[in-house]
Amino acid sequence: MKxxxxxxxxxxxxxxxxxxxxxxxxxLEGISVNLISVDKASKEDVLKSDAxxxxxxxxxxxxxxxxEMEPFVTSLEGENLSSIPLALFGSYDWGDGQWMKDWAERMEDGGATLLEEGLIIQNAPDQEGLDLCRKLGAKLAATIR
Ligand SMILES: Cc1cc2nc3c(=O)[nH]c(=O)nc-3n(C[C@H](O)[C@H](O)[C@H](O)COP(=O)(O)O)c2cc1C
Structure with missing residues (x-):
């Protein structure tokens, strides 16, 4: 199973x-999904995943x-992520999403293949936001079917 x-x-x-x-x-796409807080994740969780x-x-x-997150992302730099479709996401409040633009650019400069622009949602996701998240998950799953 992927x-x-x-x-x-x-x-x-x-x-x-x-x-x-x-x-x-x-x-929903019938793929095995690991949901992991970064403090419990290792680089292998990325490298051994299909997406x-x-x-x-x-x-x-x-x-x-x-x-925790910055060191984790740093640890991925230098790894070859080009064959692993990657989606970025995160919540923000008062800014304009610059952190996500910088993050996406950094991953792409490292050779990663981003699925789309990073998905950003202000504060807690509402129903519409949760829908966007579910769609992103389904889209990610569809890339490896
Ligand atoms: C220490 C701190 C720094 C933050 N810096 C930013 C920022 O630079 N830009 C921004 O848009 N929001 C900033 N925020 C707001 C958070 O990104 C926002 O509250 C977000 O919803 C938190 O999501 P989380 O619960 O997943 O951490 C900051 C919040 C905190 C507590």
């Missing part, structure tokens, strides 16, 4: 809600969370 890992960091649960909906959307979604809210001043 495998998708959804790996996220979330301070107050907003990105976690997105992660859960993405995982649910991907699972991956990475999530992190905007922290600091338009950056990834620096204690």
């Amino acid at each position: 495998k998708i890992s959804v790996i996220y960091w979330s301070g107050t649960g907003n990105t976690e809600q997105m992660a859960e909906a993405i995982a649910a959307g991907a699972a 991956v979604a990475l999530g992190c809210s905007a922290m600091g001043n338009e950056v990834l969370e620096e204690g």
Whole structure:
């Protein structure tokens, strides 16, 4: 069975809600989905998956969370991710999404294949936002069927 890992960091649960909906959307396609908080994830969870979604809210001043997510993303740099379809997502509040643009650019510069622009949602996802997340999960699953 093909495998998708959804790996996220979330301070107050907003990105976690997105992660859960993405995982649910991907699972509907009949694929095995691992939903993992980044503190419990390893680089192997990415490298041994057929497709991956990475999530992190905007922290600091338009950056990834620096204690866990930033080191995790750094650890992926230098790995060949080109054959693993990758989706990025995260919640933000007052910014304009710059953290996600920078993150996407960084992954693409490292050779990753992004499914689409990073999915960003302000604060907690509402029903419409959760729908977008489920659709993203289904789209990710469809790339590896
Ligand atoms: C320390 C801190 C830094 C933040 N920095 C930003 C920021 O640079 N830009 C932004 O749009 N939102 C920023 N936010 C708002 C969060 O991204 C927002 O509350 C988000 O919904 C949190 O999602 P989470 O619960 O998944 O962590 C910050 C929040 C905190 C607590």
